[in-house]
Amino acid sequence: MRDEGGHRLREVPAEGAPAVRAEVRPDTEGGWNIHLTVERFRFTPESVGGAAIPGRGHARLLVDGKETDRLYGPWRHVPPGARSVTVRLHADDHTVWAVGGKPVEATVPLGTTPPTATARTTPAPTTPTPSTPTPTTPAPAPGRTVEIAVTGTSVQPPPSRIELKRGEQLTLRVTADRADTLHVHGYDRELTLTPGEPGTLTFTADRTGLFEVETHGSELLLTQLVVR
Known part of the structure; x- marks a missing residue:
């Protein structure tokens, strides 16, 4: 049997089977923060694509019934508009853990009107005295550059979390040995990867939450972005 996305179900006995619960919290800047609690299960991004070992693997996020993200940790941000x-x-081999022919999953309904971004006011600048020059806006910080190399199913450096401040600029410089597409979930930014040629994607991390960077063709997790 397979789920609606075509993933084969992997049946396990009910006793000792993994379990998942999901808690939804409104985000003050818009959308929702999803928190997962798992039992008899742990996330193993370092072995994705390998053999299926009971109690290990990852999660898939379906928004309004459509698969949108792969999860390797307990937190995920969902933009406004989802129901x-x-x-x-x-x-790890992408099959779905199932009990009695049904996937091991948790479904949570969302409200129809999630909180919108909070407006922020900036204090009016003081009028400079004749002897004081008018202050100028400082140039933005140069940001951070992360280099990643993909060879087959190997990612170097191994997938980890990159801590960013909201508004910080990030440049991803990725070199792959095969044609693929890099995707930054949550920001909907993509980069076409040409074999052997470094590709560069620069963007501003202006949304808070946990976001994955992965390849579409080989379905490899490259890194995770934690924006606070």
């Missing part, structure tokens, strides 16, 4: 989210547990 429901489903979190489904997968093995």
Whole structure:
């Protein structure tokens, strides 16, 4: 049997089977923060694509019934407009853990009007005295550059979390040995990867939450962005 996304179900006995619960919290800057609690299961991004080992793997996020993200940790941000989210547990080989022919998952309905971004006011600048020059706006910080190399199913450096401040600029410089597409989830930014040629993607991390960077073709997790 397979789920609606075509992933094969991997049946396990009910006793000792993994379990997942999802808690939804409104985000003050818009959308929702999803928090997962798993039992008899742990996230193993370092072995994705390998053999299915009971109690290990990752999760897939379905928003309004459509798969949108792969999860390797307990937190995920969902933009405004969604009506429901489903979190489904997968093995490292991408099969779906199932009990009694049904996927191990949790579905949570969302409210119809999530909170919108909070308006922020900037204090009016003081009028400079004749002897004081008018202050100029400082140039933005140069930001951070992260270099990643993809060879087959190997990612170097190994996938980890990059801590960023909201508004910080990030440049991803990725070199792959095969044609693929890099995707930054949550920001909807993509980069076409040409074999052997470094590709560069620069953007401003202006949304808070946990976001994954992965390849579409090979489905490899490259890194995770934690924006606070």
